[in-house]
Amino acid sequence: MLRGLTEVPSGGLKALLGHAYRGEVEFPLTVTELTRTGLQYCAVELLAHLRALPREAVISVVTAVIAEREAAAREAAGRLHEAAARSAAELRSDPEDP
Numbered sequence: 728m729l730r731g732l733t734e735v736p737s738g739g740l741k742a743l744l745g746h747a748y749r750g751e752v753e754f755p756l757t758v759t760e761l762t763r764t765g766l767q768y769c770a771v772e773l774l775a776h777l778r779a780l781p782r783e784a785v786i787s788v789v790t791a792v793i794a795e796r797e798a799a800a801r802e803a804a805g806r807l808h809e810a811a812a813r814s815a816a817e818l819r820s821d822p823e824d825p
Contacts (some may be wrong), residue, residue, distance in 0.1 A: 742766060746764045752764050757778075761773060779825050
């Protein structure tokens with residue numbers, strides 16, 4: 728089963744993106760580079776998918792993953808808000824409530 732970058736926390740992806748934009752990490756990525764920037768805790772997952780990519784490709788992939796996660800979080804929050812509103816409306820219109 729392919730898991731992509733799902734095991735990498737968003738904070739780790741954002742940190743990698745920041746290091747890439749600031750030129751603080753060398754490409755292609757290596758364990759040494761990720762360790763040097765404090766990302767050793769997710770090096771296995773990052774290297775499994777980004778190892779051979781140049782800087783611009785890593786920035787594109789990581790940006791896309793972060794954007795997808797944020798869109799999914801907004802969608803989930805919207806569904807949660809709608810469910811809460813329905814529940815509140817049902818409580819207000821409860822026929823057993825005097």
